Amino acid sequence: QVQLVESGGGLVQAGGSLRLSCAASGRAISSYTMAWFRQAPGKEREFVAAISWSAGNTYYADSVSGLFTISRDNAKNTVFLQMNSLKPEDTAVYHCAADYRLMLDVSVAERYDYWGQGTQVTVSS
Numbered sequence: 267q268v269q270l271v272e273s274g275g276g277l278v279q280a281g282g283s284l285r286l287s288c289a290a291s292g293r294a295i296s297s298y299t300m301a302w303f304r305q306a307p308g309k310e311r312e313f314v315a316a317i318s319w320s321a322g323n324t325y326y327a328d329s330v331s332g333l334f335t336i337s338r339d340n341a342k343n344t345v346f347l348q349m350n351s352l353k354p355e356d357t358a359v360y361h362c363a364a365d366y367r368l369m370l371d372v373s374v375a376e377r378y379d380y381w382g383q384g385t386q387v388t389v390s391s
Contacts, residue, residue: 267382268293270362275385278352282389286347288362288382295319296340299368303375304358304387312323312359315347315375325372330356352389357386 274286288300301316315336316325324336335348345362363378371377 268295268298268364270364270380270382272360272362272382272385275360275387277388277390280353280389280391281384282352283348283350284352286349286360286362286385286387288345288347290343290345290364294340295343295345295364298364298366298380299372300336300338300345301363301372301378302336302345302360303363304360305384306355306358309358311361311375313375316372317345318369318372319367320369322377327373336374349387352387354389354391357387357389359386 269291278284287299295318299319301341302314303311304314305311313327317336317338333351361384362382363376364380
């Protein structure tokens with residue numbers, strides 16, 4: 267079992283930045299593909315970014331590519347999401363997810379076995 271706890275959310279003005287953290291416990295995440303998803307009120311959950319367990323390859327939704335950066339520190343068992351140039355449409359609850367040695371369909375939520383409770387990000391205009 268892997269437990270995931272997100273932190274770092276909050277209220278920020280448009281154009282600002284936030285850095286989310288996802289602290290894992292229970293298992294070492296070095297063999298887990300890690301991802302961030304988000305869900306805004308009244309909308310479906312959507313993929314934001316993922317980082318593979320093997321080569322550390324990164325994947326991004328088109329809407330955040332070039333603005334957000336996902337990274338991992340296996341020694342600290344933590345994954346990060348650096349979010350720059352935030353927009354009001356980035357407002358959502360951000361969830362961290364993990365799956366053991368996931369290689370395919372990393373943007374598909376149903377592929378992940380472990381989820382955190384989420385952290386709220388609110389971007390004001």
